[in-house]
Amino acid sequence: MSPLPTSQDAASSVKRERSAEVEADTQQQQQQTDKRVKTKESPRQREQEQEQFLRETDVGITQFVTAGWRGFDAIIKHRFSDFFVNEIDLEGNVVRLTSYYDAVDPAPPITEEEQAIAALNVPTDAAQAFDMAFVKLAEILGEADSASIRQLLESDDDSQKSFLLDRELDKSQRKSVYDITNNFLPTQVRCDTVDGKLAFMRRNGGGGDDRSKNGQKRGARAKPWAHDGDYCYFVMQKENQDTMGALSQIAYRLHCTPRSIGTAGTKDKRGITVQRCSAYRIDHTRLIGLSKTLRGTRLGNFSYGPRELKLGDLAGNRFEIVLRHVNGADELSLGPVLQGIRDTGFINYYGMQRFGTQGISSHSVGIAVLKADWKEAIDLILKPRFGDYPDVRKAREVWCETRDAKAALALMPKKAALAECSVLQALTQKGNVNNWAAAFAAVPRNLRLMYVHAYQSYVWNAAVSQRLARYSITGPVIGDLVIKAPGFSAKLPSDSLDLPAADEDSADVSSRITPTLVTAENIRDFTIYDVVLPMPGWAVTYPKHDIKNTYVDVMKQDGLSPFGLGKHPLKEYKLAGAYRHMIIKPRDFEYEWMRYNDDSKPLARSDSDAIEERPVPQSIVDGKYVALKLKFDLPSSAYATMLLRELMRQETAAGHQTKLSFGALADDKNSTIE
Secondary structure, three states: OOOOOOOHHHHHHHHHHHHHHHHHHHHHHHHHHHHHHOOOOOHHHHHHHHHOOOOHHHHOOOOOOOOOOOOOEEEEOOOHHHEEEEEEOOOOOEOOOOOOOOEEOOOOOOOHHHHHHHHOOOOOOHHHHHHHHHHHHHHHHOHHHHHHHHHHHHOOOOOOOEEEEEEEOOHHHHHHHHHHHHHHOOOOEEEEEEOOEEEEEEOOOOOOOOEOOOOOEOOOOOOOOOOOOOEEEEEEEEEOOOHHHHHHHHHHHHOOOHHHEEEOOOOOOOOEEEEEEEEEOOOHHHHHHHHOOOOOEEEEEEEEEOOOOOOOOOOEEEEEEEEEEEEOOOHHHHHHHHHHHHHHOEEOOOOHHHHOOOOOOHHHHHHHHHOOOHHHHHHHHHOOOOOOOHHHHHHHHHHHHHOOHHHHHHHOOOOOOHHHHHHHHHHOOOOOOOOHHHHHHOOOHHHHHHHHHHHHHHHHHHHHHHHHHHOOOOOOOOOOEEOOOOOOOOOOOOOOOOOOOOOOOOOOEEOOOOOEEOOOOOHHHOOHHHEEEEEOOOOOOOOOOOHHHHHHHHHHOOOOOOOOOOOOOOHHHOOOOEEEEOEEOOEEEEEEEEEEOOOOOOOOOOHHHHHOOOOOOOOOOOOOEEEEEEEEEEEOOOOHHHHHHHHHOOOOOHHHHHHHHHHHHHHOOOOOOO
16 A cells, blocks of 8 residues: 555644644643642641652662762653653664654555455444445345345344345356355355355354454454555554553554554653554554544554564663753753763662652562562552542542442542552452452552562662662672673563563563673673673572672561572562663763743653644743753663753652642742643
């Protein structure tokens, strides 16, 4: 198929739709802000709640690479449109959304039979195909016989199972009838020739409303697949929603299962992110139509290929981040620090996103899971905490006070609390009232593993902090472990016993790779960027200096041991471990100073903005506020917020940043928080 042209009418339509969305979003943001302003909580109450959020020191983050810099104040993600992420594919190309309509579609030649079937224009909807079949049969057999066949198929009378045509048809007429019944009514009727006459026999079971993997109703024969490869690739831009939520919305609209859509990795929720996806046997024309109806999501740049995109099929991510309300730094003072970030890099800590944002962290649940203490794990998941939405908080309180799973489930919003709803739903089942193991097993597997991986990440952070505090920060020391840094190549294979592909923010080297021990003889062969530390597990090697004891000491405080992680009673929690580089450098690091007057206005342009020809935001001479815009590439396992931490020397925890945003809002009453 040739690429679909982009018309001015279509572009104008998209612009109108986009403008309507922006207006609706602005109204919603203002309503949310008004609600916050009208809250009965005092500023001190809100401050107390902020104190309950996790802090960096709670998850082992304590050290810096560059010394002597005091940092500066700024707000990270004041608006979700201050944080842009574009995937970098395995060839090193930054993934961009550049068209809503164009498709690279090298279609193979189709057979004459496929051409004939395509010419029938069979609807993908089973009900439409059913109705159209009798219109076409009436053209050949007449209205009366077509109606008799339809009555046969719609009748509940089991004694009437066939209809015999009372006359003979010529060969071309019979072929036309066969084409109609085979393609429009494949599961409802069988057509045979009996003594030269056509007999129509009702099939048992009918067409039903079940669907195949790609969403095609089985009541109608699928159109011939005329593309080179079973997978349609497309670029997805999403705004302020997580990857799984966006993909679930797409699958729901396509009437296909979420497993038929593949991605190379998950992306931040609070931001505007762009990534490649694959869809099994979904024609790009369906995705074009769908894209116009999605809220906060745009699809485009379609092509076809033979393989599904798998998690890990990326080399990294390109970031564009706007820091607003910069205070305590200017171009002169910050220049050397920015150069230091470019040349020296930052500590490859697991960022705060890894551990959640509230007082009860993901890694604390992981401790209970690794101890097989299922009741404790569930209590932590359902425990009331600061920062919850009011309905979530009420549901938790009901559970805590009454242990009534059914009552708590009725209050818990399904979309906002997947793990909580899964647990409560399981506890309402007969025989599961106090079956804590079964209740925890009801949590989706990727979330269950997230808890134990968060604990591994916590231990790794603590070990790195001790390594940098005790030993050289400029190079390896004897006893270190090293693996040549892979940079922006494809990630080395992960160990299925440790970090599944579902976890993009994992270690960057598998436990199957054997690290080199640094000795007096080889120390000059390596740099600080080659030094790795293990995530705890049964299959990894530990450093040959006293940082090995850090692993023992940290885990001993939680009643665990790095040498006992292969003894869990359940196989999926027997952690092999992996390796992660300690210091990394960004690639193509750029920055730009901007001045502006209005926090509600964007300071960067998204891919969809470029398609719709929205202007690039410009700095305003003598603007009231100062912003710093950063652009850089990171490997897929790295956290951009940890680069910002090195630069700003400021707490990156969500609770702290939210507090700063509210402070800015109070200073500028004309602004809104997204």
